[in-house]
Amino acid sequence: MHDVLYVTSEMYPFSKTGGLGDVMGALPPAIHAKGAKTAVITPFYGRMNLDGHKLRLVYSDLHVGYPWPDTTAEIYQTDYDGISVYFVSRGEFFDRRHYYNTHYGDYFDNCERFIFFCKAVLKWARMLPSPPAVVHSHDWQSALVPPYLYFERQTDSFWKNTKTVTTIHNLAFQGRFSERLFHESHLPAEAWTMHGAEFYGDLNMLKASIAYSDAVTTVSPSYAKEILGPEFGCGLEGFLNTQSHKLHGILNGADYSIWDPCNDKFLPCCYSAEDTRGKLECKRSMLRDFYMSDQLEDKPVLGFIGRLRGQKGIDLLIDILPRLMKKDVGVIVLGEGDLGYEARLLEFMEEYPGQFCVQVGYTEDLAHGIQAGSDIFLMPSRYEPCGLTQIYALRFGTPPVATAVGGLRDTITPYPASDATGFTFEKPDSDLFYEAVMQAVQAWHDREEWQKMVKRAMRKEFTWDRSAGEYIKLYRELGARL
Secondary structure, three states, rough: OOOOEEEEOOOOOOOOOOOOHHHHHHHHHHHHHOOOOEEEEEOOOOOOOOOOOOOOEEEHHHHOOOOOOEEEEEEEEEEEOEEEEEEEOOOHOOEEEEEHHHHHHEEHHHHHHHHHHHHHHHHHHOOOOOOOOOEEEEEHHHOOOOHHHHHOOOOOOHHHOEEEEEEOOOOOOOOOOHHHHHHHHHOOHHHHHOOOOEEOOOEEEHHHHHHHEEEEEEEEHHHHHHHHOOOOOOHHHHHHHHHHHHEOOOOEEEEEOOOOOOOOOOOOOOHHHHHHHHHHHHHHHHHOOOOOOOOHHHEEEEEEEOOOOOOOOHHHHHHHHHHHOOOOEEEEEOOEOOOHHHHHHHHHHHHHHOOOEEHHHHOOHHHHHHHHHHOEEEEEOOOOOOOOOOOOOOOOOEEEEOOOOOHHHHHHOEEOOOOOOOEEOOOHHHHHHHHHHHHHHHHHOOOHHHHHHHHHHHHHHOOHHHHHHHHHHHHHHHOOOO
8 A cells, every 4th residue: 555654753734843844745755756655644733734635534543552551543644745644643642832842841741652653653554454665764753663663573474574764864862761661662671772772771762763773864975974973973873883784874855846936935036047136036025024224135144044052053153143243244043942042132133123133933934035035044053964954045046154064065065166056164163154154245245256156056956856766776775665
């Protein structure tokens, strides 16, 4: 029935907190377009976008048996871009305002919520007429699916030919919880080992998935190498080196049906690499939307979109903002996260009215507007497994200034190369970041050369068709019959 079953905690357009949602909205349809019958299963959240999608109940009272013996789930289904999307419903776990956490921290029962989700996925999949050829889990929230399937495979011939893949979107989030929750998870005692789910006396859900999957992927080639060392390994580098034989780096793609100024429903004016004149009208519109000074129309405007957390380097931007404000540029920030960062940025907006603006939160229309209206895009990330916003920025003709890490290194050709598409600096340091931004600002003033860079950036292709081809190749190398 399904060749490839994707298991994920979020999927655009239904649910999204960041890149994972975007990836899962684009990769499964791309795999399906290559001839593999594809499905996705994800939680049924209380706060979910269902506009234009009709749900139908396909299974009620599915016995899950966790965290209590009589616990059940309901399974709903809808169609999206040619594939079936299934939703695991259990109100007390998923009918909440946020997916994983509030400003005060993670939900106290996140481990139970997503153990329940993983067990429900396999209980439902076991009801299918035939097993999937591949079950592909993403990040820690779906990470126990491969271990459960690994041990089920030993006693249930239904799973004997099913291969498992785990994708690490961000190694910093591993799903680490107390030993007690392992013993309640129904994983066998033999999984409680330094080679399995145990990590310094705790349950580590992502580590378990790496241990028991047939293959592990990261979302860029550079990140696959970086996580083998202590700087980016997040404590798992030693274990990952023992598993490096099954580690693959496959670069994410961009969904150009959504993120392309040629056909963007959120923009006041479309434009392309062949005719970039509409970008100026997008800049004017953005300046009006954010109540910025009209004088910035003829000056460089810098955009930042991302979580307001240390990983994204928002503190580096905060450090250099006073210097930037003296350089006759504009800066616009869109995002939410650490309350301290939010408060400091709001203070800056009062100090520099018309020159700096922050919008706390995230909406698709504002994100598209900033990508199109900004001249330069800022990504001072401390680490970046892949990054999608810099790929979007390239397509929107907004050369990025980024740290040379992970997927940023794999997607940006740094100035002053003749084929440059952006600017990079070697490590997350405020002074290095400021120097790179000033280099970009200086380059912007050479209008003729800048336009050449803009057009080179817009012509770069990071398609999901390419990424899907690499995933199909990996599935087949594992022996999956697709």
